[in-house]
Amino acid sequence: MGKYQYETGTIIGKGGIELFFQRWIALNPAAALVVVHGLGEHSGRYGNLINWLDGKRISIYALDHRGHGRSAGKRGHVDSFYDYVIDLSFFVESIKGEFPTVPIFLLGHSMGAIIAVLYALRHKGSIHGLILSSPAFTPIAEATPAELMVASFLSKYFPTMSISNKINANYLSHHRETVAEYQNDPLVHDRISIRWYTEFVKSAQECLTRANELTIPILIFHGIDDRIVDFSGSIQFFDSVSSLDKTKLLFEGLYHETMNEVEHEREKVLAAISKWILTHCVRKTAPIKKNRTKSKTT
Numbered sequence: 016m017g018k019y020q021y022e023t024g025t026i027i028g029k030g031g032i033e034l035f036f037q038r039w040i041a042l043n044p045a046a047a048l049v050v051v052h053g054l055g056e057h058s059g060r061y062g063n064l065i066n067w068l069d070g071k072r073i074s075i076y077a078l079d080h081r082g083h084g085r086s087a088g089k090r091g092h093v094d095s096f097y098d099y100v101i102d103l104s105f106f107v108e109s110i111k112g113e114f115p116t117v118p119i120f121l122l123g124h125s126m127g128a129i130i131a132v133l134y135a136l137r138h139k140g141s142i143h144g145l146i147l148s149s150p151a152f153t154p155i156a157e158a159t160p161a162e163l164m165v166a167s168f169l170s171k172y173f174p175t176m177s178i179s180n181k182i183n184a185n186y187l188s189h190h191r192e193t194v195a196e197y198q199n200d201p202l203v204h205d206r207i208s209i210r211w212y213t214e215f216v217k218s219a220q221e222c223l224t225r226a227n228e229l230t231i232p233i234l235i236f237h238g239i240d241d242r243i244v245d246f247s248g249s250i251q252f253f254d255s256v257s258s259l260d261k262t263k264l265l266f267e268g269l270y271h272e273t274m275n276e277v278e279h280e281r282e283k284v285l286a287a288i289s290k291w292i293l294t295h296c297v298r299k300t301a302p303i304k305k306n307r308t309k310s311k312t313t
Contacts, residue, residue, distance in 0.1 A: 018070045047120070063274050067289060120295070126215070128149070150252065180205050239267050
């Protein structure tokens with residue numbers, strides 16, 4: 016990461032909670048990429064992406080969500096998913112205040128993709144593009160109607176009650192070092208609250224229901240062998256969005272964290288991300304004259 020200026024800091028989120036962030040500032044940036052991380056992890060797990068983009072004039076910003084990483088808050092708890100969205104909006108506005116002319120792209124992974132979509136729906140016109148990595152619209156282990164009814168009751172009366180998030184780290188990546196690092200990372204946790212769960216279910220459904228409201232450029236990618244989140248949700252979302260400029264990439268044989276797969280596989284993903292961002296930096300002020308919808312399985 017020799018070409019980046021690396022900095023850390025904190026911002027104050029909704030309700031006065033202190034949130035940790037990191038940023039990697041490029042010299043004369045052509046774009047700003049805001050990484051919105053997934054459940055139980057943190058902003059420090061995107062080294063492959065950062066290394067790949069180093070030297071490509073793309074500044075990177077990453078926030079630890081409340082209840083995650085080095086940010087304050089009960090681990091894995093949130094009163095509303097829109098708390099995440101509000102925190103993210105404060106972060107994005109701080110970036111705009113510092114670099115007002117640089118186009119901003121959101122990259123949301125898994126749970127972070129839901130947050131990124133909700134942000135794009137609430138703040139239409141505020142970002143230049145949306146990148147979704149293995150979005151958690153349809154988890155493999157979905158609850159039964161009876162389980163959802165019990166969860167709804169507990170969420171009302173015991174909202175902070177904590178349970179396991181049931182993520183099997185072995186299915187994050189085929190890269191064994193990545194799995195081991197995740198399992199031994201003191202900033203990673205495996206807890207969710209009952210309120211978090213009911214908010215997650217509601218928010219994932221909202222993303223699918225309101226996908227047709229989105230018109231900004233979108234890149235969505237998913238591993239077909241993902242055993243944590245079903246890639247069919249990505250297809251449903253992609254087919255529903257109204258964006259004329261949208262691209263879907265499905266990668267054969269890859270697990271949930273495609274950017275953290277074995278080297279020769281993740282390079283395909285990282286190359287697609289950087290190419291898409293740089294292409295859309297050039298196009299950001301030009302009108303879209305035709306449908307740029309693309310779908311590809313690799």
